[in-house]
Amino acid sequence: MSLFLEVVSVDTAVETVRRIAPPAGCEDVPLEDALHRVLAKDVCADIDVPGFDRSTVDGYAVTAADTIGASEAIPAMLQCLGRVSMGSTDPGCISPGSCRYVPTGGALPAGANAVVMIENAEELGDDLLVHRPVAPGENVIFRGEDFRAGEVVLERGRVLTPREIGVAAAVGADRVSVVMRPTIGIISTGNEVVPITTTPEPGQVRDANSYLAGAFVTERGCQPVYFGIVRDDRAALKQAVTAALERCDAVLISGGSSKDERDNTAAVVAELGEVLVHGIALAPGKPTIIGTAGGRPVIGLPGHPASTFVVLVAIVDHLIAGMRQTTVTRRTVRARLTQNIPSARGREDYVRVSLDDGMATPIFGKSGLLNTLVQSEGLVRIPASSEGLEVGEEVEVILW
Numbered sequence: 563m564s565l566f567l568e569v570v571s572v573d574t575a576v577e578t579v580r581r582i583a584p585p586a587g588c589e590d591v592p593l594e595d596a597l598h599r600v601l602a603k604d605v606c607a608d609i610d611v612p613g614f615d616r617s618t619v620d621g622y623a624v625t626a627a628d629t630i631g632a633s634e635a636i637p638a639m640l641q642c643l644g645r646v647s648m649g650s651t652d653p654g655c656i657s658p659g660s661c662r663y664v665p666t667g668g669a670l671p672a673g674a675n676a677v678v679m680i681e682n683a684e685e686l687g688d689d690l691l692v693h694r695p696v697a698p699g700e701n702v703i704f705r706g707e708d709f710r711a712g713e714v715v716l717e718r719g720r721v722l723t724p725r726e727i728g729v730a731a732a733v734g735a736d737r738v739s740v741v742m743r744p745t746i747g748i749i750s751t752g753n754e755v756v757p758i759t760t761t762p763e764p765g766q767v768r769d770a771n772s773y774l775a776g777a778f779v780t781e782r783g784c785q786p787v788y789f790g791i792v793r794d795d796r797a798a799l800k801q802a803v804t805a806a807l808e809r810c811d812a813v814l815i816s817g818g819s820s821k822d823e824r825d826n827t828a829a830v831v832a833e834l835g836e837v838l839v840h841g842i843a844l845a846p847g848k849p850t851i852i853g854t855a856g857g858r859p860v861i862g863l864p865g866h867p868a869s870t871f872v873v874l875v876a877i878v879d880h881l882i883a884g885m886r887q888t889t890v891t892r893r894t895v896r897a898r899l900t901q902n903i904p905s906a907r908g909r910e911d912y913v914r915v916s917l918d919d920g921m922a923t924p925i926f927g928k929s930g931l932l933n934t935l936v937q938s939e940g941l942v943r944i945p946a947s948s949e950g951l952e953v954g955e956e957v958e959v960i961l962w
Contacts, residue, residue, distance in 0.1 A: 593738055746814060750817060901953050
C-alpha cells in the first residue's frame with residue numbers, strides 16, 4: 563500500500579503547519595531573562611516618558627523668542643542664572659531675557675522652551691551671548707513625547723531584542739509575560755545512521771540531522787529534546803514517537819519520509835494520528851511529511867542534511883512561528899545572479915548561493931552533499947510559477 567499522498571504546494575504546506583501549530587502557554591519572567599522571548603501580553607508605559615522636559619544637548623535653556631535675529635555679528639544677550647545639575651528635581655525657572663545652563667538629558671527650567679547648543683553661545687561674566695537663533699522645541703524632548711502613561715509601547719507577539727528590553731526597562735517593566743518555549747522532540751531514523759562519536763563503516767553516516775534540527779529550533783526560541791537514533795523498525799519508531807509526544811509540543815523525524823516500503827514514518831504517524839501531507843512541490847524536500855498525533859504536529863524530514871535544512875527554513879519555521887504566536891522573520895539581502903538558475907514550473911526551488919560584492923553565485927550540488935551548506939551564505943527562492951531565473955536578474959537572498 564502506498565502512503566505517498568498527492569503533492570501539495572509550499573503555500574498549502576505552510577497553511578497546514580500554521581493550522582496545526584499548538585499555541586504555547588505563557589509565563590512571567592524577569593526582564594533580564596526575557597531576551598529573544600515572545601511577548602504574550604502588551605507592555606504599557608507606567609508613566610510619561612520622559613517624565614519631564616529635557617535637553618538633548620549640552621547648552622542653555624532659553625525662551626526661543628529671546629534669540630530671534632541672533633547672529634555672530636549681532637548676538638542676543640541673556641542673563642545666565644546658573645546651572646541645572648544633572649538629576650536635579652528642581653531645575654528652577656527662567657523669565658524672558660534670562661537662561662540657565664543645562665547638560666544633555668537635564669531637566670528644563672520652567673519658562674524655557676528651547677536649548678541653545680553650547681557651541682553657539684559664549685559666556686561673558688554673568689551674561690550669555692547667543693550667536694544663533696533657536697525655534698521653540700529645538701534641542702528639547704518634552705514630557706511624554708516618547709510615551710504617554712498607559713500607552714502600549716511593546717505589543718504582544720513581538721520578539722524581545724536588546725532594543726525592546728531597553729524600552730521595557732524605561733517603562734518600569736521589571737517582569738514581562740512571554741510565550742513559553744515550545745519543546746521539540748527530535749528523532750533520527752535509519753539503519754545507516756550512527757552517533758557522531760562513531761567512525762562510520764562503509765554504508766554508514768553520522769547523525770548530522772539531529773544536531774542540525776536541534777540547533778535550528780534552539781535558534782528560534784525552542785527547546786530541543788533528543789530521542790536518539792531509531793533503526794528502520796516500525797515498532798521501535800512508534801515507541802520513540804509515542805515517548806516524544808508525551809514530553810514535547812511537536813516532533814521532528816529525520817529520514818524515513820521517502821516513498822519506500824521500508825520507510826515507516828508515514829505509517830507510524832497514520833497509526834498514531836493522521837497524515838495530512840506527504841509530498842510537497844519543493845526542491846529539495848519533496849517527500850516531507852506533515853501530520854498530527856495526540857493533538858501535536860509531527861513532521862517527517864528528508865534524510866539528507868542539505869534537504870533537511872531547506873525544509874526547516876521553508877516549512878518548520880512557520881510551524882515554530884505558529885507555536886510561538888509570532889510571524890516568520892527573515893534576514894535578506896538583494897543581489898544579482900552570476901548565472902542562470904533553471905527550474906521546473908509547478909515546483910518551488912530553493913537554491914544555495916554564495917555572495918560577493920552584491921553578486922549571488924548559485925552553488926549547485928546533489929542534495930546529499932554537505933559542503934554546499936558551508937560554502938553558501940543563503941538561499942534563493944524560485945517561485946512555483948517560474949521556469950527559472952536569468953543571469954543578471956536581481957533576487958532576494960534568504961540569509962542563513
